[in-house]
Amino acid sequence: xxxxxxxxxxxxxxxxxxLPMFGSIVFQQLYNxxxxxxxxxxxxxxxxxxxxxxxxxxxxxxxxxxxxxxxCSIIVSQLFGAKDYPALKSAVYTSLIASGIxxxxxxxxxxxxxxxxxRLMKTQTEIMADSSLYLRIYIWGLPFLFFYNIATGIxxxxxxxxxxxxxxxxxxxxxxxxxxxxxxxxxxxIAGVAWATFLCQGVSCLLSIxxxxxxxxxxxxxxxxxxxxxxxxxxxxxxxxxxxLQQSFISLGNMMIQSxxxxxxxxxxxxxxxxxxxxxxxxxxFTTIGNGISxxxxxxxxxxxxxxxxxxxxxxxxxxxxxxxxFCLLYIMAGKYVLLLFMNHSSxxxxxxxxxxxxxxxxxxFVVSTKLVVDGVLRGVSAMYQFMAxxxxxxxLRVILAFFLSDLTASSIGIWAAWPVGWSIxxxxxxxxxxxxCKKGNGTLP
Numbered sequence: 001x002x003x004x005x006x007x008x009x010x011x012x013x014x015x016x017x018x019l020p021m022f023g024s025i026v027f028q029q030l031y032n033x034x035x036x037x038x039x040x041x042x043x044x045x046x047x048x049x050x051x052x053x054x055x056x057x058x059x060x061x062x063x064x065x066x067x068x069x070x071x072c073s074i075i076v077s078q079l080f081g082a083k084d085y086p087a088l089k090s091a092v093y094t095s096l097i098a099s100g101i102x103x104x105x106x107x108x109x110x111x112x113x114x115x116x117x118x119r120l121m122k123t124q125t126e127i128m129a130d131s132s133l134y135l136r137i138y139i140w141g142l143p144f145l146f147f148y149n150i151a152t153g154i155x156x157x158x159x160x161x162x163x164x165x166x167x168x169x170x171x172x173x174x175x176x177x178x179x180x181x182x183x184x185x186x187x188x189x190i191a192g193v194a195w196a197t198f199l200c201q202g203v204s205c206l207l208s209i210x211x212x213x214x215x216x217x218x219x220x221x222x223x224x225x226x227x228x229x230x231x232x233x234x235x236x237x238x239x240x241x242x243x244x245l246q247q248s249f250i251s252l253g254n255m256m257i258q259s260x261x262x263x264x265x266x267x268x269x270x271x272x273x274x275x276x277x278x279x280x281x282x283x284x285x286f287t288t289i290g291n292g293i294s295x296x297x298x299x300x301x302x303x304x305x306x307x308x309x310x311x312x313x314x315x316x317x318x319x320x321x322x323x324x325x326x327f328c329l330l331y332i333m334a335g336k337y338v339l340l341l342f343m344n345h346s347s348x349x350x351x352x353x354x355x356x357x358x359x360x361x362x363x364x365x366f367v368v369s370t371k372l373v374v375d376g377v378l379r380g381v382s383a384m385y386q387f388m389a390x391x392x393x394x395x396x397l398r399v400i401l402a403f404f405l406s407d408l409t410a411s412s413i414g415i416w417a418a419w420p421v422g423w424s425i426x427x428x429x430x431x432x433x434x435x436x437x438c439k440k441g442n443g444t445l446p
Contacts, residue, residue: 005159005296006081006303011315018292018319020161022285027165027172038179039193047190048342049266050130052273056254057117058138061145063247064106068099069149070291071240074380075232076157077295081302086223091232092216093225095150098233103146110139122259124266130190137194144198144205151208154216156295163211171204242384246391253395257402257415264412271353272412274342278335279361282327286320286369290376297380310438313377320369331362353412360416364423371427374434386433394426 005013039047072095079088114135115128123131152164175196182192261272293316300308330338335358339351371390378387398418405414 005077005299006305006308010296010308010311011318014293014296014312014315015319017159017161017296018289018316020165021156021288021292022323023165023169026281026285027168038176038183039190042180042183043189043193046127046266046270047130047193048273049124049270050127050190051134051193052276053118053121053123053127053258053262053269054131054135054138055273055277056121056251056258057114057135059251059254060248061106061110061139061142063251064102064244065099065142065146065149066247067240067244068095068102068146069153070243070294070379071095071153071236071238072099072150073153073157073291074239074294074298074382075236076154077298077380078302080157080159081299085219085221086225087229087232089216089219089221090226090229091236092150092154093227094229094232095153095236096147097228098236099146099150100143103142107139107142110142111136114139117255120259121255122262124262124269126266127269134190134194137191137198141198141201144201147209148201148205151205151212154212155208156292157298158215159295159299160215161292164208167204167208171200174203175200239379239382239384242388243379246388249392250395253399256399257418260402260406260415261412265349267349268353268412271339271350272357274339274350275335275354275357277342278331278338278358282362282365283368283372285323286365286372289316289320289323290372290379292316293373293376294380297377301381309377309381313373313434316373316376317370320373321366324365324369328362328365331358335359335362356413357416360413361419364420367420367427368423371423371430374427374430377434378430378437381437383433383437386430386437390426390430390433393429394422397425398422 005017007013039051072092075091076088076095079085079091115132118128118131118135155161155163178196178200179193182188182196186192188195262269293312296312297309300306300312335355336351339354339358371394375387375390378384398421401418401421402415405417406412408414
């Protein structure tokens, strides 16, 4: 069901829109968490390390899919708010065509450079074969990843966050069952983990894209629809490219950090692999709420209802801060028990590593969530230069400090300490850009 985000109480509208998105990303993260959980429980520590090691490379592909999602979603949101339905449909078709071409080249590049990327991360010999196998199967499933993201972008732009939630709830739950079936019953090892994700994402993609196009066909237009528009592609790319660069550079930075982590041995890699999935569950949840705030902002900007944007920002901050509390308490007080879900035959060192990572990072969820909400507003009003500046500041600081502090402390805990510093400085920068945007008085923000 389509939802106009320019009407009603801003807090109620935003929360009703964002909470299903939060639920969706929790289930989406279950894909990665399930892979690590099954690998660690039923195969062993090396398999857990292999999945975690490959994960940093898969994030590069996810970055491109995410960028396509945001480019489509923001522009379609603005057109939906402006009630320009012919251009809206053209923007969707243009996004699908451009994303398909991009996906093809990424698949080709990924298959050719898979082992090179793993070697650049200093992947240990004992997990190289499993990392490569998992990654190659994952790359074959990229079309499902890309077109599913376009479908969710369409739903979000039309104010519908409930449908993607239902798709992900079913497919993620199925993924866990198929993971266990392929690994435990069929004895497929790391390949079973990868093929389970491939299968479930494929079914989810086909169903969601079909429904999105059906929903689009119900929007009646009198004018003829252009299947591809260079003008709209430029507008989509203006949002998509900075988002892709943001996520890609974060992924490259994580790969550099991963190479440093790998130098401390397989046990540290395994502990980090489990803990970073739990951390990413939280941070990605906040990122998704930020995306919802981008849609809310974009629709209201398209409708020229600028006063609602600032109210939406306050409502978004309140929402993420409420969500920070249970995650922070869980990871500080019971992080060990959550990590044990991933570890069956893992060493004490792996478990200790994971606990240290969660203890250092979780108190700063209040900081990073603030940054991601404000970034969502900046992206919604197409203030992409400011958005990128804050993101790259965080990334550059984290990479430099990870190497410096790990050398200084001669331990992996120095790497974990880099996260809070990067988050804090970048959050201050994002808030500064937001306040400066508000003071411009040029109609972009109230």
